[in-house]
Amino acid sequence: MGAELNNRLFSAADNLRSKMDASEYKNYLLGLIFYKYLSDKLLEKVVELADENHEEYDTPNKQLILYKELLEDEDTKQDLIQTLVDTLGFEIEPEYLFNVLAEQAKQNIFQLNDLNKAFIELSTKYDQFNGLFDDVDLQSKKLGSDDQQRNVTITEVLKKINDVNLMGHDGDVIGDAYEFLIGQFASEAGKKAGEFYTPHMISDMMAQIVAIGHEDKRLFSVFDPTMGSGSLMLNVRNYLNYPDSIKYHGQELNTTTFNLAKMNLILHGVDKEDIRLRNGDTLNKDWPSDEPYTFDSVLMNPPYSAKWSADNSFLDDSRFNKFGKLAPKSKADFAFLLHGYYHLKETGTMAIVLPHGVLFRGAAEGVIRKKLLEDGSIYAVIGMPSNLFFGTSIPTTVIILKKNRTERDVFFIDASKEFIKEKNQNKLTKENIDKIVDTYKNRENIDKYAHLAEFDEIKDNDFNLNIPRYVDTFEEEEPIDIEQLSNEIVSLNNEIKQAETDFLSMLDELEITEDTESLIRATKEVFR
Incomplete structure (x- = not known):
């Protein structure tokens, strides 16, 4: 799962890397991952509250259909919304859910303003989200010089992040994503990037x-x-x-x-x-x-x-x-x-x-x-x-x-x-x-x-x-056995002499021609 998250982040970063440095595009990626997590978490909770089988409703799109059906029933609508707020601390209207916006991105009909409204809705309704999406500046010129270009940039990022199964990530999603981004792009993110994250171990x-x-x-x-x-x-x-x-x-x-x-x-x-x-x-x-x-x-x-x-x-x-x-x-x-x-x-x-x-x-x-x-x-x-x-x-x-x-x-x-x-x-x-x-x-x-x-x-x-x-880690070198070393040197010299003798014998056995005579003579001189 960690590899999948990292690969998606790396791919999504490609759409932002040429436009801004890592310390900035990190904020976009983490903010969007967080919003996707909230959306996916809400849909899973809907399945649980409806007492339905998770194996039957195993994708955000299937869960969305159930959510819409429950909201259309006036008898269950208010109770469902209130229970979501009580258990999760928030609710999100279907049209603002991440997978809905990502589906629009896949069809190239996504509108940046809808994502902006989604952030504003969540931040103003619930105190715990106040200011959390401020760094995901959807009007930044760095995303593109006009609304259309900015729309295209975020469309591509949404498509790449959407397929990550955050609910199946068995760890610290934001921490893992942050560590990957800082590690992968440390040279861009700048020397001080590591101040904000203590390596996991x-x-x-x-x-x-x-x-x-x-x-x-x-x-x-x-x-x-x-x-x-x-x-x-x-x-x-x-x-x-x-x-x-x-x-x-x-x-x-x-x-x-x-x-x-x-x-x-x-x-x-x-x-x-x-x-x-x-x-x-x-x-x-x-x-x-x-x-x-x-x-x-x-x-x-x-x-x-x-x-x-x-x-x-x-x-x-x-x-x-x-x-x-x-x-x-x-x-x-x-x-x-x-x-x-x-x-x-x-x-x-x-x-x-x-x-x-x-x-x-x-x-x-x-x-x-x-x-x-x-x-x-x-x-x-x-x-x-x-x-x-x-x-x-x-x-x-x-x-x-x-x-x-x-x-x-x-x-x-x-x-x-x-x-x-x-x-x-x-x-x-x-x-x-x-x-x-x-x-x-x-x-x-x-x-x-x-x-x-x-x-x-x-x-x-x-x-x-x-x-x-206080802790002496000095490793003493093993004492040298002079007699053994001397014997090894004598043995090695004998081996070298024997190798030279064998080599000269081989030269004597070579067929001498006009082209090789001077070369063989010169080689023998080296070993004399």
């Missing part, structure tokens, strides 16, 4: 770690203050026994990406009552400031070494005032870390991805790191391989933090050498992730892979957390 590892000990919790809250497409938060549900009772809290500065996260949560069937998201600057103003403002888990993959104001007024901010210093203006890494840590419950776990510099840089960052270590806040440091993220090849570290610990030891894992190398970037396998998580749970020394460092050891290292100080 890293996200999976972090989700497993923050869920440890909370598996049976009936009400669980997750917070991602730099949520990107929301995939980090959503992965937690895979490791809890009550995934439908998770409360999702997230913030994102980029409006387009904020909308992407909203789509992602809706696609995963998360009820709007369980979603609390904000489009805003995480560092500039604390959020959330009202209850609840602490969470069972905090997951973060912030932009690395971003700039921020570091204004002195932040020294009075409750997120930062215990640490004596602010993260430097040119590197907001610790500002993001402290923001997330402030919002962590006393019983919770936080996982954050950051560049290695936070482990050893001095000045203000050294002061903050020392305070965190003295408080026992840093629970584990995991070194990841380089070139895992889209748009950056730097190696990263995942730092795990907890509150109210009686111990101040830190567990180090060096997982930087274990990965598979692919064409454009490195990948982690399930085995790589399982090893990291199992090692993290056991918290025991493993030669050249993991080390539990006591506080005094960290103090002796001047609170420097650079992983090679």
